Amino acid sequence: MTTPHQPSTAFTRSLASSNRAVKVAAVVFGSLLIAASSQIEVPFFPVPMTMQTFAVLLVGLLLGARLGAAAVLVYLAEAAIGLPVLSGGLPMVALFAKPATAGYLVGFIGAAFVAGFVAERTAGRLAGTVVGAVLGEAVLMAFGVAFLATLIGAESAVKYGFLPFILGDLLKIVLAVAVARGIGRLSLPATL
Structure with missing residues (x-):
């Protein structure tokens, strides 16, 4: 049985007991998953809908x-050094021309941390995984909408930066939870 401070799933427990090189590889793979998912987008104004939130939540949960x-x-x-990893293959410098997404990008950090924190503290149980993903998404949206409000006003930020994304984000939460639960049952080989 896991204690509240142990990693939550077989996957995260095996990752936690892995050597530093494996942990670094997992972090780099997570960053690449987020980068790849950012290229799957549906145009919205002023912020596109991408699969980044799915990847961010999944990375945190796992x-x-x-x-x-x-x-x-x-x-x-990776974005800051000019790699084309942001939505639409843009480098970070593009945020100067199109800053509407900056708050969401900052929110990704908190979303992954919160999703992972809750999942760790609830021993990978389904309810904890769902709560972790929902709270992670709430943190992401709070940062994103708050920053967007400084650019276009609070009412417009909610209208354009939150409401159109509710259904898509709920689906991404369900998908992230399902994938995390499936992968979470796996363990990394003991030799890693």
Whole structure:
């Protein structure tokens, strides 16, 4: 039986007991998953809908709070050095021309951390995984909408940066929970 401070699933427990190289590889893989998912987008105004939120939540749920947040930070570092990892293949410098997504990008860090933190503390149970994903999404939206409100006003930020995304984000939460539960049952080989 796991205690409230142990990693939550067989996957996260085996990752936690792995060597540093495996943890680094998991963080880099998580960042690449987020980058790849950012290329799957549906145009919306002023913020596109992408699969990034799915990947951010999944990375948090699977890697845990610290490694999940680290994967997001690596993803943002990749964007900062000019790699085309943001939505539409844009580098971070593009945020100066199109800053509406900046708050959501910052929110990714908190979303991965919160999703992982709750999943870790609830021993990977379904309810904890769902609550972790929902709270992670809430953190992401709070940062994103708050920053967007500084650009276009609170009412418009909610109208354009939150309401159109509710259904899609609920579906991404369900998908992230399902994938995390499936992968969570797996363990990394003991030799890693």
